[in-house]
Amino acid sequence: MSDHQLTSTIGERMMALISELYPICRSITGDGVRRSLSILQRCIPLEVHEVPSGTAVFDWTVPSEWNIRQAYINDPDGRRIIDFEDHSLHVLNYSTPVHKKVPLQELQAHLHSLPEHPDWIPYRTSYYQKNWGFCLPDRLRESLPEGMYEVCIDSTLEPGHLTYGECFLPGTSDEEILFSSHICHPSLANDNLSGVVLAVFLARALQGKTHRYGYRFLFAPGTIGSITWLAQNQHRVQRVKHGLVIACVGDPGRLTYKKSRQGSAEIDQAAAYVLERSGEDYEIVDFSPYGYDERQYCSPGFNLAVGSLTRTPHGRFPEYHTSADNLDFIQPEALLNSLNKYQRVVDVLEKNRTFRNLNPFCEPQLGKRGLYSALGGRPDSQTRQLAMLWVLNLSDGRHSLLEIARRSEVDFQIIHDVASLLESHQLLEAV
Ligand code: ZN
Numbered sequence: 517m518s519d520h521q522l523t524s525t526i527g528e529r530m531m532a533l534i535s536e537l538y539p540i541c542r543s544i545t546g547d548g549v550r551r552s553l554s555i556l557q558r559c560i561p562l563e564v565h566e567v568p569s570g571t572a573v574f575d576w577t578v579p580s581e582w583n584i585r586q587a588y589i590n591d592p593d594g595r596r597i598i599d600f601e602d603h604s605l606h607v608l609n610y611s612t613p614v615h616k617k618v619p620l621q622e623l624q625a626h627l628h629s630l631p632e633h634p635d636w637i638p639y640r641t642s643y644y645q646k647n648w649g650f651c652l653p654d655r656l657r658e659s660l661p662e663g664m665y666e667v668c669i670d671s672t673l674e675p676g677h678l679t680y681g682e683c684f685l686p687g688t689s690d691e692e693i694l695f696s697s698h699i700c701h702p703s704l705a706n707d708n709l710s711g712v713v714l715a716v717f718l719a720r721a722l723q724g725k726t727h728r729y730g731y732r733f734l735f736a737p738g739t740i741g742s743i744t745w746l747a748q749n750q751h752r753v754q755r756v757k758h759g760l761v762i763a764c765v766g767d768p769g770r771l772t773y774k775k776s777r778q779g780s781a782e783i784d785q786a787a788a789y790v791l792e793r794s795g796e797d798y799e800i801v802d803f804s805p806y807g808y809d810e811r812q813y814c815s816p817g818f819n820l821a822v823g824s825l826t827r828t829p830h831g832r833f834p835e836y837h838t839s840a841d842n843l844d845f846i847q848p849e850a851l852l853n854s855l856n857k858y859q860r861v862v863d864v865l866e867k868n869r870t871f872r873n874l875n876p877f878c879e880p881q882l883g884k885r886g887l888y889s890a891l892g893g894r895p896d897s898q899t900r901q902l903a904m905l906w907v908l909n910l911s912d913g914r915h916s917l918l919e920i921a922r923r924s925e926v927d928f929q930i931i932h933d934v935a936s937l938l939e940s941h942q943l944l945e946a947v
Contacts, residue, residue: 527848581676592663766846
């Protein structure tokens, strides 16, 4: 099988897993999350945590658990015009149970639609305010005749648990890299099944390999899930040296990196470097306290070096939070391209080191040590010689190899290779 065939298969396998997860009605709690996590458990070692409703997590409280069996609206003639079985977005997520007949006017107050996109179903939630409702295409809503409608939402909202999944792949050091994805959205493909599935494939690529960092993959409901995880792990959160929030990685748009609150942390440099060298269009934006769970990881008490690598950011594509964010909206090529970028960021972080030059008074005599001849015959030997001079000059214990690569505009891999060579000749020591 050629490389091209192999990689296209990975993109298609990512699509297949997204397709399997897509119909499930997920929320911030409940069986939809459990079912989704059990599917992920077939792919990666995943520990499932259950946190009881009512648990205090910083300023928040784990809410009651929501589950839904069925929901529908029958029109005045008894015809079923909306059925939850057709689409999980049809129900206001976290709707309280209801079963009654209501006149159209009363029903309208519980309907949500998008006049600007009359064929799409919007995604709406009401987690912290008790309410019931249905979401539907505006075209259908506009066609409803006067009369009495039977509404039924067979749901429960009771003390239970918040469920999240965690996959940890230990490294040779105690330091960790965190990858976090939100798993609370129902049938929405880009936001965020693409992120969930990218995390699974990244974990699979790292599994069984020796790596310096431990890799922690978190599959948790947005906001309350990351807050809960942070509350339960406050004592060891400082092991997280770098992190990325994974979301919206399957659309055809360009990649966007949102920096951590720190702004110039190693993760910020690594992500910027990978995008700069990609030869593709990209955007880098500063941190803002809006978006996904980077809001929690970058809250001032934690201030973790966690950024977010997405394609088109949330809210900036019209399909966002609607039924048009479906399996046709995402592409295997885009998923694979995003996965490759995450793998490159991991590669850079794994190889990035900071050294001290052990011969800092004038340049060491490289020829005498056979370091020029070590490069002889390579087509890029001049680049490598130059790279050695950059590494020797900037290795004062304060510049990482990544910083040297960006400043010298020599490829990071070459900078890494020559640093290893210089280290083996006792000209550098890692700090
Ligand atoms: Zn969302």
